[in-house]
Amino acid sequence: KESSDRGNKDGRHGGDIQGIIGHLDYIEKMGFTQIWLNPVLENDQQRYSYHGYSTTNYYNIDPRFGSNEVYKELSSKAKLRDIGLIMDLILNHIGSEHWWMKDMPSEDWINNNGDFVRSNHIHESVHDPYLTKSQKDLFSSGWFVKTMPDLNQNNKFLENYLIQNSIWWIEYADLSGFRIDTYPYIDKNFLSVWSERIATEYPNFNFVGEEWSSNITMVSYWQQGSNRYDDYRSFIPSMMDFPLQEALVNSLLSKETWETGIKDLYKVLANDYLYGNPYNLVVFAGNHDMTRIFSQLNEDMDLYKMAMTYIYTTRGIPQVYYGTEILMEGPADHGTLRADFPGGWNNDKVNAFKGSGLKNEQKDAQSFTKKLLNWRKESLPVTQGKFIHFYPSGGVYIYFRKYEDELVMVLMNNNNKTKNISTDRFFELLADKKQGISIVGNKVYDLTTKINLPGKSALILEIH
Structure with missing residues (x-):
């Protein structure tokens, strides 16, 4: 429904999976060992379809990105370079243009009888001991936005569908991991079943959940092995470390006082006893939903190097948002934040893949990233210590x-x-x-x- 238009920052620009295959040499030489693509399953929405978070077909790669066969080729060719492929999985909702919305498999397939009721988006709802049931339910059963109908995973047929779909993609594309979107929004009982099925079937398969909260207790609640206030069973091995990301930025931007400054980083890690396995958390300085880290740090090269040094050497698995290595800038405005990587199109004046047209500061950052990531791969103290x-x-x-x-x-x-x-x-x-x-x-x-x-x-x- 939506065609490519590079002039529209909020639209599709024409990048595809074949383009990634064509630049695997850059990814390998930079020292990256995994590729996490934002969702590439079919997202046939009228507008803003490029981001992929409104799935309209769980078994087909969006044809504007390529095909199932090309996705599989990306996985196999990346694996030859010791690079894994991580699928961004959306279990919470679908796109409003999914065919299910025209012919629901059952009346309770979509929450709220298929009618739009917005989630309260209050993450504390999952844990708050004082909320009524209706308030708690509104968080997980309400729709994220009007174009994202909320799936009712309490339906056993839907539960089985989502589990089988996850297993199918692991097998078909030889995936190395999942990143699960909007993790706490999903029915928690379903997550317990789903995560156990995946972890049991693939004991060495790593998958990470997104709980965007600076509250360590709320993030740790989901990780396997964590101590909880209830008897909830969770089998997800990893979570995105949002508390650490926030502390990193705040600590570098704050003045050194009795209560503020670099000690904020220490305080976050001092609470690692709450996690089942803090070494398996995913640590990051920025992602596709927040202002780019170079911009967050006021475009200060010294602070940038401090932040990235920390991400590459602290406990956990570092994740780097594309373009971070060349100081790409951008506010939380999604169109700007997710701008094209320079050099992906033949007429680009700047080609970051070859280093042509980059400013000296950008070249410095790229060289810095390449040096640290390739060193990190060989450092047992950092990767296993x-x-x-x-x-x-x-x-x-x-x-x-x-x-x-x-x-x-x-x-x-x-x-x-x-x-x-x-x-x-x-x-x-x-x-x-x-x-x-x-x-x-x-x-x-x-x-x-x-x-x-x-x-x-x-x-x-x-x-x-």
């Missing part, structure tokens, strides 16, 4: 990643001025180790003397 941190002192936050005898040290100075940092209080980890080599710059640091760390900077050292 324990996370150990020290309470921030004087606006400086220091943490370690440790795997057997291998050790990585990360130092973050959130002050405007240089800090000279003594290593004395890290004796339990450093012991008799006397030397650190920086990952960016390959500079040797003597750990028996104070480390000179410039203001608004981060330093990664491999300890020897």
Whole structure:
């Protein structure tokens, strides 16, 4: 129903799966190991169909992106480069143009008898002990928006349909993971069944849920193995770490005081005991729904490097929104936020795939990303090691990643001025180790003397 028009920032621009296949070399060389595409299933809506979150066919790739066969080809060719493919899955709702809306399989297939009743969008509704049942139900059974009819997963036929569809795509496309949209909006009893079926069938298959909340208890509630206030059973192995993202931005933008600053990062991680497995959380600086991280940080290159250094070295699995590596800017306006990656079209004046036309700052960011991500792939302390941190002192936050005898040290100075940092209080980890080599710059640091760390900077050292 909607054709391509690059002049319309809120419309389809013509990018497709074949274009991704054609640039797998860039993705591989940059150091990325997974590709998470926003939904590419058929989304035949009248407007705003490019984003994919209004599914109109659960078994077909949108023909404007390609075909099922091309999607499968992307998966297989990416796998040859040790890159996995993650499907963005929408279990909560469909698009209003889905054929079900014209011929519902049963009267209770869609919540509220198929009539539009808006969700209250109050995430606390799932947990609030004082709400009435009708208020609780409104969150999960109300429609997200008018063009997204809410599925009633209490219908056992629909439940089975969604489970079988998920399994089919894992098998058909040899997927490496799922990202599940609007996780808490979905009926929680269905999620318990669905997540158990997927986890049982594929014990090593990782899938992550989106609970957009800065409340750690609300995010941790869903992860498998977390301690809960009730007897709810959940089998989803990972969640998006929204609390950490918010703390990261706030800490870097705040002045260093008794209550604010880099210590906000420490405080979030100090609550990791609430999670079943904090090492399997997905950590990120930005995504497709929020102002780009470079813009959030006031287009400050120093803060950008601090933020991304943290994302690449903290506990968890880092996720990078496309274009972050070339400092793409944009407000939360979706059209601007999801702008074309430069170089994807023949007439583009800038080609980020080849580095032509980029500003020096963008080239620096791209090189910085490539260096850290490719180093990270080979670093056992960062990918498999324990996370150990020290309470921030004087606006400086220091943490370690440790795997057997291998050790990585990360130092973050959130002050405007240089800090000279003594290593004395890290004796339990450093012991008799006397030397650190920086990952960016390959500079040797003597750990028996104070480390000179410039203001608004981060330093990664491999300890020897």
